[in-house]
Amino acid sequence: MESLLITGGAGFIGSNFVHYVLEKYPSCRVVVYDKLTYAGNLDNLRDAAGDPRYSLVRGDICDETLVEEVVCEHEIDAIVNFAAETHVDRSILEPGSFIQTDVYGTHVLLEVVRKLGLQRMLHVSTDEVYGSVTDGSSVETDNLLPNSPYSASKAGGDLMCRAYHVTYGVPVVITRASNNFGPHQYPEKVIPLFITNALDDKPLPLYGDGLNVRDWLYVLDHCEAIDLMLREGQDGEVYNVGADRELTNLELTQTILDMMGKPSSLIQHVEDRPGHDRRYSLDSSKIRKLGWRTRHRFEDALEGTVRWYTDNRWWWEKLKAGDFESYYHEQYGTRRVLADS
Ligand code: NAD
């Protein structure tokens, strides 16, 4: 595939993927198509800006006419879709934009792939569509039981992919990954929020009892899985991408504080997130059989991430001072600090 449309390529995972592809495939051209919402950030792409193989279009994936124009103009072979509203807490405050982008927008991309006969669409999804998993791990054939407006919207997008494959034979592959971390992640998600708060000796707001479990996947391991599935995944199939690195939020927080040499007294227990899923866990044997595995050790990748946020205040300070500030106030102005913290 010589020409990729990377939707949502100015966000966290998408921008990491752009750099990954430009480095790995000397003859590949990439077009980033991004609405540049609060989460889209051209600072994430500034290292690609001078590369003649890279171009950027500001646009909404819900705008079918523009997507179609860009695909034709750049002779696109395949779409890799990262574009989404992605933050669970925001989806609780304002679900509408999630439904619009994550369901309707996915449908628009599928429609363009169908109409123009593109070679493939890789749709990036999440373990959250399976809902909370008490025991064991989710396999790709499990029922989808999403609990938040975010995960329900992502599940809707996944089901549109399935329907377009079954009904029209659209060559779409879905990946469902666990929680990612790494450089360039917007500081509303737990790891960058806690690192940047700790750097400024501010409290780390840990939801509820802190015993919710997430599986932590380094973003470059995720990029490798997406690249492999784009090229070698089977049409219509779903592939889980997990790191087998499950931690409670409390364990994760303590690990970050230890790495940074900061005291546990920074942890502040706050009221829980409504509908907070207790645990996600993926069985990734299907993608492992195709040769993928994580290549980054969790502790090394987390240390590298702490270092990146320490060295790149210019990147996150302005984000936390801007839109984030009013969002954060809306969240935490009403979120009760629990008495025992
Ligand atoms: P992000 O919020 O950092 O980036 C999303 C990007 O999409 C931004 O650049 C934003 O401007 C763009 N965008 C939003 N709405 C758009 C629209 N209507 N049209 C065009 N562009 C639009 O998200 P991320 O963490 O990089 O996640 C990327 C994808 O990976 C998402 O689909 C998400 O559901 C999925 N995912 C994320 C994680 C994770 O832990 N971050 C884990 C599994 C799956």
Ligand code: TYD
């Ligand atoms: P988050 O990074 O928002 O990802 P997701 O909700 O998609 O898993 O949150 C990861 C976990 O951390 C989740 O269990 C909620 C918790 N959390 C906190 O305890 N405090 C916070 O301030 C945030 C943002 C998340």
